[in-house]
Amino acid sequence: MVTHADHRDDRAVVFDLDETLHRLRRFTVGGYAHVARRLESRMGRPAGSVFRRLWGMYREGNGRTAYQSICTELGLPPEEATSLLRDHRAHLPRLRLTRSADEALRQMRGTWRVGILTNGMPGLQRIKVAALDLDARVDAIVYADELVAGGKPALDVFARIAADLGVPPGRCVMVGDDGVADVQGGHAAGMRTIWLRRPNRPSPPEGTADAIVQSLAEVPAIAARLIGDSR
Numbered sequence: 001m002v003t004h005a006d007h008r009d010d011r012a013v014v015f016d017l018d019e020t021l022h023r024l025r026r027f028t029v030g031g032y033a034h035v036a037r038r039l040e041s042r043m044g045r046p047a048g049s050v051f052r053r054l055w056g057m058y059r060e061g062n063g064r065t066a067y068q069s070i071c072t073e074l075g076l077p078p079e080e081a082t083s084l085l086r087d088h089r090a091h092l093p094r095l096r097l098t099r100s101a102d103e104a105l106r107q108m109r110g111t112w113r114v115g116i117l118t119n120g121m122p123g124l125q126r127i128k129v130a131a132l133d134l135d136a137r138v139d140a141i142v143y144a145d146e147l148v149a150g151g152k153p154a155l156d157v158f159a160r161i162a163a164d165l166g167v168p169p170g171r172c173v174m175v176g177d178d179g180v181a182d183v184q185g186g187h188a189a190g191m192r193t194i195w196l197r198r199p200n201r202p203s204p205p206e207g208t209a210d211a212i213v214q215s216l217a218e219v220p221a222i223a224a225r226l227i228g229d230s231r
């Protein structure tokens, strides 16, 4: 007879972090608000107007250059943009798991090994993991950029999370919003794949997604089916 304890060790689910378990938009909002408050205490510019300006640039698709632009507009030297960006990244974000992420983690933790495989600057990703209190809720976390520049979809990073979870790739289900980094990468590494469809995110190449979902609430049942285990 297979007990839950045995069972838990022979299958794994691996989640992407950004835009999968939480929405990055909240982090971005918090970063702009933090920097706007700092500029207010330094220069007396109302934080609300600076925030609205930064957020407006982000929404127009100019988030990457928002701090350069705000420095020009406020008459600050251009090199200040670097320190504003550092403040933005270092502020302790008030992040929250989506409700369906919270529920999927709760449901799967008992009967699956659970991992996180994330791209992005490892220092920044660690801040997010701490803010979301995820260390205590998963079995392994791999910061892919520490292994390979650019991280996913490099095959090595998928092999690493599978090894850290102690489960062969063929018994792992990779779940993420990026059709290339998460889905194509996971598929190439021999994992089953679930694409979490979000607006304006890269689609998976034909034949690489084993399932497509609109919400993580669908993941526990679909992942069990993909692994050939409907219990």
Ligand SMILES: [Mg+2]
Pocket (backbone or CB within 6 Å): 016, 017, 018, 019, 020, 176, 177, 178
């Ligand atoms: Mg993502």
